[in-house]
Amino acid sequence: MKLFRFRGGIHPPSRKELSAGSAIETMPLPERLYIPMQQHIGTPAEPAVKIGQHVLKGQLLARASGALSAPIHAPTSGWIRAVTDFTAPHPSGLPILTVVLEPDGKDEWDEFPLPKDPFEMPPELIAERVAAAGIVGMGGATFPTAVKLGGATNKHIHTLLINGGECEPYLTCDDRLMRERAFEVIDGVLLILHGIRWGRAIIAIEDNKHEALEAMRATAKGYGQLEVVAVPTLYPMGSEKQLIKTVTGLEVPAGGLAAQVGVLVQNVATAYAVHEAIRYGRPLVRRIVTVSGGAVRDRRNLEVPIGTLVDDLLRHCGHDGEPERLLMGGPMMGTVLPHAMVPIVKGSNGVLALSKPELPEGSASPCIRCGSCVRVCPVGLMPLELMKRAQNNDLDGAQDYGLSDCLSCGTCAYVCPAHLPLTHYFNYAKGELAARAQQKRKNDYTRQLVQARQARLEREAQAKAAAAAKRKAERAAKKAQEAEA
Amino acid sequence: MTTPISGPHYHGQRSVRGIMAQVMLALVPATVFALWQFGWPALFLFLLTLLSAVVTEALSLHLAGKAKCAFLLDGSGLLTAWLLALSLPPWAPWWIGVVGGAFAIVLGKQVFGGIGQNLFNPAMLARVALLISFPVEMTRWAAPQPFTATGAPGFVDSLKITFSGGTNLDSLTGATVLGHSKTELTRGIGLDVSLSDIYTPLDYLFGLSGGSFGETSALLLLLGGLYLLVRRIITWQIPVAMLATVALLAGIMHLVDPLRYADPLLHLLAGGLMLGAFFIATDPVTSPSGGLGQLVFGMGCGVLVYVIRTWGGFPEGLAFAVLIMNAATPLIDHYLRPRVYGRSRRGTPLTYTAEQLGREKE
Numbered sequence: 060m061k062l063f064r065f066r067g068g069i070h071p072p073s074r075k076e077l078s079a080g081s082a083i084e085t086m087p088l089p090e091r092l093y094i095p096m097q098q099h100i101g102t103p104a105e106p107a108v109k110i111g112q113h114v115l116k117g118q119l120l121a122r123a124s125g126a127l128s129a130p131i132h133a134p135t136s137g138w139i140r141a142v143t144d145f146t147a148p149h150p151s152g153l154p155i156l157t158v159v160l161e162p163d164g165k166d167e168w169d170e171f172p173l174p175k176d177p178f179e180m181p182p183e184l185i186a187e188r189v190a191a192a193g194i195v196g197m198g199g200a201t202f203p204t205a206v207k208l209g210g211a212t213n214k215h216i217h218t219l220l221i222n223g224g225e226c227e228p229y230l231t232c233d234d235r236l237m238r239e240r241a242f243e244v245i246d247g248v249l250l251i252l253h254g255i256r257w258g259r260a261i262i263a264i265e266d267n268k269h270e271a272l273e274a275m276r277a278t279a280k281g282y283g284q285l286e287v288v289a290v291p292t293l294y295p296m297g298s299e300k301q302l303i304k305t306v307t308g309l310e311v312p313a314g315g316l317a318a319q320v321g322v323l324v325q326n327v328a329t330a331y332a333v334h335e336a337i338r339y340g341r342p343l344v345r346r347i348v349t350v351s352g353g354a355v356r357d358r359r360n361l362e363v364p365i366g367t368l369v370d371d372l373l374r375h376c377g378h379d380g381e382p383e384r385l386l387m388g389g390p391m392m393g394t395v396l397p398h399a400m401v402p403i404v405k406g407s408n409g410v411l412a413l414s415k416p417e418l419p420e421g422s423a424s425p426c427i428r429c430g431s432c433v434r435v436c437p438v439g440l441m442p443l444e445l446m447k448r449a450q451n452n453d454l455d456g457a458q459d460y461g462l463s464d465c466l467s468c469g470t471c472a473y474v475c476p477a478h479l480p481l482t483h484y485f486n487y488a489k490g491e492l493a494a495r496a497q498q499k500r501k502n503d504y505t506r507q508l509v510q511a512r513q514a515r516l517e518r519e520a521q522a523k524a525a526a527a528a529k530r531k532a533e534r535a536a537k538k539a540q541e542a543e544a
Numbered sequence: 545m546t547t548p549i550s551g552p553h554y555h556g557q558r559s560v561r562g563i564m565a566q567v568m569l570a571l572v573p574a575t576v577f578a579l580w581q582f583g584w585p586a587l588f589l590f591l592l593t594l595l596s597a598v599v600t601e602a603l604s605l606h607l608a609g610k611a612k613c614a615f616l617l618d619g620s621g622l623l624t625a626w627l628l629a630l631s632l633p634p635w636a637p638w639w640i641g642v643v644g645g646a647f648a649i650v651l652g653k654q655v656f657g658g659i660g661q662n663l664f665n666p667a668m669l670a671r672v673a674l675l676i677s678f679p680v681e682m683t684r685w686a687a688p689q690p691f692t693a694t695g696a697p698g699f700v701d702s703l704k705i706t707f708s709g710g711t712n713l714d715s716l717t718g719a720t721v722l723g724h725s726k727t728e729l730t731r732g733i734g735l736d737v738s739l740s741d742i743y744t745p746l747d748y749l750f751g752l753s754g755g756s757f758g759e760t761s762a763l764l765l766l767l768g769g770l771y772l773l774v775r776r777i778i779t780w781q782i783p784v785a786m787l788a789t790v791a792l793l794a795g796i797m798h799l800v801d802p803l804r805y806a807d808p809l810l811h812l813l814a815g816g817l818m819l820g821a822f823f824i825a826t827d828p829v830t831s832p833s834g835g836l837g838q839l840v841f842g843m844g845c846g847v848l849v850y851v852i853r854t855w856g857g858f859p860e861g862l863a864f865a866v867l868i869m870n871a872a873t874p875l876i877d878h879y880l881r882p883r884v885y886g887r888s889r890r891g892t893p894l895t896y897t898a899e900q901l902g903r904e905k906e
């Protein structure tokens with residue numbers, strides 16, 4: 060298959076060897092699970108349980124609210140102990156509404172009606188079930204999958220692209236999943252294809268994952284509609300836009316969606332979740348997480364109930380001393396965790412406890428305009444110029460230099476010899492931009508209100524004036540009559 | 545700095561100091577060879593220039609109240625002085641080196657606000673300032689006299705040459721091949737005659753010719769430049785565009801009138817073009833940061849070098865060419881940005897036709 064090259068990119072040391080050798084293990088149930096009500100892009104889910112209530116594994120904990128949302132289910136059987144604010148794995152580190160569940164130790168599934176043959180089901184039903192199972196993009200984007208599928212059915216999708224890139228260093232959860240559960244993943248892919256009524260899927264895997272490629276190829280054999288391709292190992296290959304470019308040669312128009320170029324992208328772990336949901340009716344209540352980093356003793360790939368604390372994972376794997384930095388996700392785009400009392404959510408693909416020697420050293424110095432960042436930016440931006448504007452809070456200038464096209468992939472900061480935290484500036488500026496947009500909406504709204512009020516006052520004044528004129532005219536007419544009489 | 549909340553929490557191996565060190569490493573062979581060629585006075589001048597720059601930098605950082613160590617250790621001041629020294633006449637008196645080194649740091653760099661802020665290449669700025677202020681000293685070129693050659697000045701004599709204003713300078717020829725051929729042309733003597741006594745391409749290639757330090761061995765400089773390319777310290781765009789442009793222009797003009805216009809090889813080998821193309825024009829701070837911009841920049845330098853050499857008032861155009869293009873850099877960077885993913889060259893979102901997407905038309 061002909062592949063295309065996206066611009067820029069880097070080859071950071073993969074450090075996948077730390078955990079790639081360990082097979083997926085089941086994480087024992089912790090004492091408590093902390094399940095945030097927002098684990099997806101969109102509106103938070105609404106709790107549907109009461110404190111003290113007993114729930115079965117897979118039972119609904121919170122309902123989706125609104126068009127862009129996803130329901131949340133109990134990761135195990137047990138009692139609801141609290142519904143309270145709790146720190147979530149989010150860059151802001153702000154607490155969000157969280158259901159606290161105490162497992163009863165039985166891990167007893169709720170009953171689900173099993174479909175006979177899902178391929179006999181009407182395609183719309185697939186998206187419906189996926190929605191009900193609370194599945195979101197599990198590569199980290201956490202966009203509700205059903206919304207994507209629903210959107211895909213009315214667009215002209217020519218390629219379902221399954222993302223097995225996993226380009227972030229350290230992470231091996233998708234790799235292990237493809238190696239060990241290739242059949243389930245492939246089945247999930249076929250089910251998604253059925254759901255969008257389209258026959259072709261390309262499964263793209265970075266060429267450093269030999270075993271995964273082999274396993275997936277062996278399993279996909281015999282399905283004419285599936286093709287497994289090895290894509291070059293190049294960060295950020297796992298980024299949706301870069302993968303689309305690599306496989307199809309098409310670029311998602313700026314500000315647009317993948318569907319506009321006829322592509323639907325799903326992560327391998329999402330395909331696996333779809334398989335579970337459609338074949339067994341099981342909602343998304345656990346996921347595979349890579350626990351790695353220099354500070355971790357046994358680096359593993361664990362199948363973890365959603366809501367397990369990072370602290371539980373670290374204790375399970377053992378760690379030497381306090382880690383220097385704690386991350387959720389990979390080292391390039393992951394989020395810093397303020398502490399380990401943060402739960403695993405649907406989008407958590409890794410927990411990294413990094414030791415001092417693994418972290419970049421060297422403090423930031425002025426930009427020497429070396430242009431390295433320009434050369435490696437996969438989008439084609441000029442990060443040094445963007446940074447200058449972001450630093451000066453010149454948001455319009457930053458926009459002109461493509462702030463909203465920036466992926467925050469960190470490629471530029473990775474190569475910067477002056478150790479400038481470029482991505483940090485961009486994220487900050489994006490935050491400012493969002494705040495400004497919101498402020499503008501607010502101002503517009505206020506202006507509308509003011510205008511409406513003014514218009515009303517004017518109307519009233521006019522009405523009054525008209526009434527007064529009328530009265531005056533009447534008076535005049537009366538006088539004239541009297542005078543005549 | 546506090547821990548950034550945003551990633552990446554991962555970094556490549558590059559550092560500013562490392563880059564500067566690599567460039568200096570690439571300069572070592574050509575420099576050592578040049579020092580060998582020109583003996584003690586050259587060595588004195590070289591060291592004085594470097595020393596002056598470092599002292600000046602420390603002083604200005606002190607005045608500006610910046611942390612001295614970090615900035616001094618990044619090696620950029622040293623590299624600037626090194627490049628300047630390579631563009632000086634090797635037997636120039638001591639104060640040329642001292643004034644030049646200080647010039648380069650103060651006028652070239654610190655007045656703009658330090659590393660990364662300067663518009664012009666500091667070494668070239670200093671060289672031009674010296675050329676304008678001290679035209680005599682700056683155009684007296686020594687013929688090579690290796691340490692071992694008979695008649696080469698000994699240590700004490702060399703001290704005299706460097707420190708007492710260059711008495712007894714019989715051996716200073718007063719002109720480089722570019723300067724010489726130019727003067728002769730104005731007297732109506734064609735290149736066939738004027739070049740025959742002083743120019744043999746092989747000498748220029750291997751560095752057995754007169755001129756500034758850095759003009760001497762085109763071959764060693766080329767090797768150094770290739771090293772930088774391989775190590776990805778510089779990109780190919782500027783040197784290739786610059787050398788190709790000079791060669792092309794020289795080739796065309798040489799075909800038009802071989803008696804007036806020197807052949808491309810001479811242009812490539814003489815006048816420090818190799819030094820300029822690989823080490824000076826590629827200075828990251830003062831050249832464009834995008835690939836396309838670098839191509840344009842390199843071509844511009846090439847055209848200007850040739851034009852100034854051939855028709856301008858100075859026989860050597862490198863410093864002026866680079867400075868002029870430096871001034872154009874912000875403009876080039878503004879207009880020649882890379883194409884952004886999902887956008888056309890003009891910046892509008894891409895659109896595809898139904899056929900391009902492989903869809904059936906409805």
Ligand code: SF4
Binds near residue numbers: 427428474476481
């Ligand atoms: S990589 Fe860093 S030092 Fe180089 S141009 Fe970009 S921001 Fe400046």
Ligand code: SF4
Binds near residue numbers: 435441465472
């Ligand atoms: S973070 Fe933004 S500017 Fe930097 S390389 Fe990624 S896309 Fe380019």
